[in-house]
Each structure stands twice: as structure tokens, then as C-alpha cells.
Amino acid sequence: xxxxxxxxxxxxxxxxxxxxxxCAYSNSASDYFIWYKQESGKGPQFIIDIRSNMDKRQxxxxxxxxxxxxxxxxxxxAATQPGDSAVYFCAEIGSSxxxxxxxxxxxxxxxxx
Amino acid sequence: xxxxxxxxxxxxxxRGQQVTLRCSPKSGHDTVSWYQQALGQGPQFIFQYYEEExxxxxxxxxxxxxxxxxxxxxxxxxxALLLGDSALYLCASSLTGTNEKLFFGSGxxxxxx
Numbered sequence: 541x542x543x544x545x546x547x548x549x550x551x552x553x554x555x556x557x558x559x560x561x562x563c564a565y566s567n568s569a570s571d572y573f574i575w576y577k578q579e580s581g582k583g584p585q586f587i588i589d590i591r592s593n594m595d596k597r598q599x600x601x602x603x604x605x606x607x608x609x610x611x612x613x614x615x616x617x618a619a620t621q622p623g624d625s626a627v628y629f630c631a632e633i634g635s636s637x638x639x640x641x642x643x644x645x646x647x648x649x650x651x652x653x
Numbered sequence: 654x655x656x657x658x659x660x661x662x663x664x665x666x667x668r669g670q671q672v673t674l675r676c677s678p679k680s681g682h683d684t685v686s687w688y689q690q691a692l693g694q695g696p697q698f699i700f701q702y703y704e705e706e707x708x709x710x711x712x713x714x715x716x717x718x719x720x721x722x723x724x725x726x727x728x729x730x731x732x733a734l735l736l737g738d739s740a741l742y743l744c745a746s747s748l749t750g751t752n753e754k755l756f757f758g759s760g761x762x763x764x765x766x
Contacts, residue, residue, distance in 0.1 A: 574754075583657070583743050583757030584696065629695050640686070640709050641755065643695030 563630035657758035678746030685727040
């Protein structure tokens with residue numbers, strides 16, 4: 541069945557370093573992927589998205605990489621800041637475009653000062 | 654420009670009771686989706702409303718029902734509450750019936766005792 545999973549439930553990095561959060565998905569037909577950031581007591585916040593016809597997309601301090609061969613998605617955060625501390629989720633829209641997002645369990649990013 | 658607003662923010666109910674949660678979508682959005690997020694998990698899709706009709710539904714029992722009003726706001730109703738219904742309930746809105754770039758509210762934290 542369809543599933544989206546994350547490697548490493550917790551990631552701890554030093555302030556100023558780069559962070560890489562990984563995600564594996566099982567449905568090779570998925571065509572749209574999104575990264576969300578969720579801070580304590582808040583709803584998920586859109587960070588960046590990528591379609592399956594792309595390998596890489598850059599935003600402000602963030603980059604998403606998509607490797608369709610191994611069904612792997614990653615989020616890179618440059619110069620990680622304390623405000624980046626949160627839980628990060630990858631999500632996909634299923635191949636049937638049912639209009640529902642499938643979320644992974646999440647990776648907690650802890651930024652040490 | 655107000656984002657997605659949900660009410661109430663917190664709610665405590667007992668088993669067997671019924672609950673209604675409310676959501677107002679982001680201005681200009683016409684589609685509302687509801688998600689359930691258990692502690693430490695990613696959000697799980699409940700259903701989606703567009704043009705006042707349920708368009709898609711996740712794997713949730715009939716105890717979960719909803720409604721969308723002409724002004725695009727929405728309600729989530731849960732009957733015969735179970736302890737396992739304790740979770741954060743998230744409302745997300747989008748435009749034109751897609752889940753792309755969903756904007757989430759801060760959620761309603763429901764505790765069932």
C-alpha cells in the first residue's frame with residue numbers, strides 16, 4: 541500500500557550547520573511531494589514542494605531533492621537557526637490524485653546553540 | 654488576511670459524547686480538508702469538502718461526519734466518542750479542489766476522558 545516514511549526520528553544539529561532530513565516513499569506513481577514544518581501547538585506550515593518531473597527545487601535556505609530511482613526525498617536547510625527547531629513532515633499526494641495528502645511520521649529537528 | 658481559523662482550541666469530552674469542531678478557510682479558498690493527528694504521528698486524512706459536498710474520505714468510521722456551508726466554512730462532527738479519538742484535529746484549506754499548498758489551521762486539541 542501507499543506509505544511515506546522518514547529516516548531518523550530525531551536530528552540534532554549545531555546552530556549554523558546545514559541540516560538534512562530524509563524521507564522514503566513507497567508509491568512510485570506519486571507525483572507531488574511537500575515538506576511541512578510543525579512547531580509545538582501549531583498546525584503544519586508549508587515549506588517547499590516538488591513535482592515528480594523535477595529533481596531539485598530551491599527556496600529560501602531550503603532545498604528539496606527528489607530521487608525517483610530509489611524513491612527518496614530530502615530536505616536540506618542551510619545555516620540552521622534555533623527557529624528551525626520543529627517537527628518536519630514529508631507528504632505526498634497519491635497517484636490517483638484523490639486530493640488527500642499522505643504524511644510520514646515526522647522528524648524532530650533540534651538546533652543546539 | 655486571516656489564515657485558517659479553528660475553534661475551539663481545546664476541548665474535553667467524555668466517552669459516548671458528541672463533539673463539533675469548526676473551521677473557517679483562508680480567504681479565497683473554497684476547499685476544506687480535515688485531518689486527525691495523534692500524538693507523535695503525522696496527520697491522517699479524514700475527508701475533504703468542496704462545493705458543500707464530501708469529495709474524498711479517508712479510512713475513518715461513519716461516526717466522523719462533516720459539513721461545508723455556502724461561505725466555505727466547515728464543521729467536523731464526531732459521535733459516540735472513544736478514548737482513541739483523543740487527538741489534534743487539523744483543518745486545511747486550499748483552492749479549486751486540490752490539496753496543493755494546503756494551509757493548515759492550528760487545530761483543535763480534543764481530549765476524551
